[in-house]
Amino acid sequence: MKTRLLALALLIPLAACRQEAPAPAAEAPPPPPMAPVEAPAPQATDTVPMVPRAFLCRGNEPFWSLDITADRALLKTPDAETELQGELVAADGGSFRFTGAPEGSPAESVAALVTPGQCFDTMADGPAFPFHAQASFGGGEPVNGCCSAEIGLDLGAAPVFDAAGKPDTDWTRRLADLDEAIGRCVQDAGVVTVAVTTAWPMNQGKAGVRLRDQGDARFDCIVDLGSGKIDNVAAVAVDDVMPNEGQPLWLPAGNGPPILDCGRVERVMLGGDAVVGYLHYTDGCG
DSSP states (O other): HHHHHHHHHHHHHHHHHHHHHOOOOOOOOOOOOOOOOOOOOOOGGOOOOOOEEEEEEEEEETEEEEEEOOSSSEEOSSSSSHHHEEEEEEEGGEEEEEEOOTTOGGGGEEEEEEEEEEOOOOOOOOOOOOEEEEEETTTTEEEEEEEEEEEEEOOOGSOOGGGGGTTTTTTTGGGGHHHHHHHHHHHHHHOHHHHHHHHEOOSSSSEEEEEEETTSSEEEEEEEEETTOOOEEEEEEETTTTTTTTTEEEEESOOOOOOOOOOEEEOOOOSSSOOEEEEEEEEEOO
16 A cells, blocks of 8 residues: 555656656757858879780781880880881870881881770680780781780870979979989989989089989989089999988980889979980889
């Protein structure tokens, strides 16, 4: 009996609480819409695409091969090996066209059309090649073959170097004053130069240029800026590394555009329409 009375005593105030609860407040108006925030425009260096930069093409019956880069090719047949000077250009539908000839022999022209699509070697088992080639040599009958491709940054779409946008720590900020010294050292220092790792002004109207060869050996070339004469070329010790050396690398354009598959690249066109070199920032290249 006492338990029932206690339960009733508890229910009465609970009912009273439900009856006296205030009505829910009206919903607050939604906040005004926020103004849209525009995403920052991508930098030019972020838009350089990866494209085929070289092709290695092969055919049978009769055997032939054609190794193509941006401005030259090497043709091999059972009879000879022939170096060609020419141009590789993009065509419609993802295709590429090469036209070239041996130096001084325009009548011996070579033309090749490389198109995307599965291609199988008729004389060997193996996976399909990603490109098909149709070529003609010296105006003869067209021959067919398959190609593999070497992929790299599209240097033709790379931004043009601008010294004004470089920080003080970037050695290329002074590139306009050092360009003649770089050209002199690359041409005449006696080093097979694949890259310039840095360059700097010196006292008494001189400049220093650090060259790197195919074996990664480095050499300091000292040039008199007034006369253009090379004063000295000396090997650099392995542990002698200058601040910010190699960021970027200056790559010569004389042997054709390099094939780069990582990092950022800029075209150097100082005082003219011709590309004299490429700046390669190796961020993210491992």
